[in-house]
Amino acid sequence: MPEPYRSLSEAAEQVRAFNHTSQSAGKGWEYPSHSYSALGNLSYLVGMLEQAIVQSTRPAMCTYEHGRLRIDNGGDADQAVTELVNARLKAGAAAAALTAAVQRMHNATSAMGLDTTGLPEFAEDGDA
Template sequence: MTTPMQAASDIAAAVRNLNHSTLKQGEGWEYPGDAYSVIGSLATGAHGLTQALEQVSRLLYDLHKEGQLVSVDGAQETDNQVVSARGSLRMARERTDALSALLRDAHTAMSGLAALGNHTTTQEPPR
C-alpha cells in the first residue's frame, strides 16, 4: 500500500514530468486533443486534491483534539499552529476548488478545437 507521503511525492514527480514533457511540441504533444486530455486530467486531479487537503486538515484536528500534538520549536503555541495550519489548508482547498472549476471551463472551451494542416510553429505563443 502506498503511504500518503509517497503518494504526495509521486504527485510532485508527475508535475515535474508533465512540465518537462510539455516544454516543446513533439510526439504526444502536438495536437489540440493532446492539450485537451492534459487539461482534463489536471481538472480531475485538482478536484481530488481538495479532498486530500481536507483529510490532512482532519488529521491535524484529530491529533490535536486527542492531545497528541505539541509545538517543538518554541516559537508558537500548539493551538495557534494548528489553527494557522488548518486555516491555510482551508484557503488552499478553496483555491483548489476554483482551479478545478477553471480547468473544467478551459477543457470545455478546448473541446471544439482541431489542428489545420501543418501545425508546427517556431513562434512563441501569445501570453
C-alpha cells in the first residue's frame, strides 16, 4: 500500500503544474467555459481539504493517545497536541470557507459564455 502522504505530494505537484500551464491564455485555455471547468475541478479538490486536514493528523494523534508521543528537547506533548488540535480546527474552518467561495465562483461562471458576434472564426456557413 502506498504511503498516504505521497498522495498529497502528487496532488501538490499537479496543482503546481496547473499553475504553470494556466499562466497565459491560449488554445484550450481561452473561454469562460474553460474557467467553469477549472473551477468545478478546483471546487471538488478544495471540498476534500477539510477531511485531508483531519486525516493528516491521525498518526500524530494515535501516537499521542497511546502515550508514545515524544517532543524534541523535552517539550510538553499535551501542549503540542493542544496546538495541533487548535490549528486543525482553524484549518478546517478555513477549508470550509474556501470551498464555499470556490463553489460560488464556479456557480458565477456557469452562465458565462463568449460573444462571438463579428468574430470571423465563429461565422457559420452562409453568414455574411
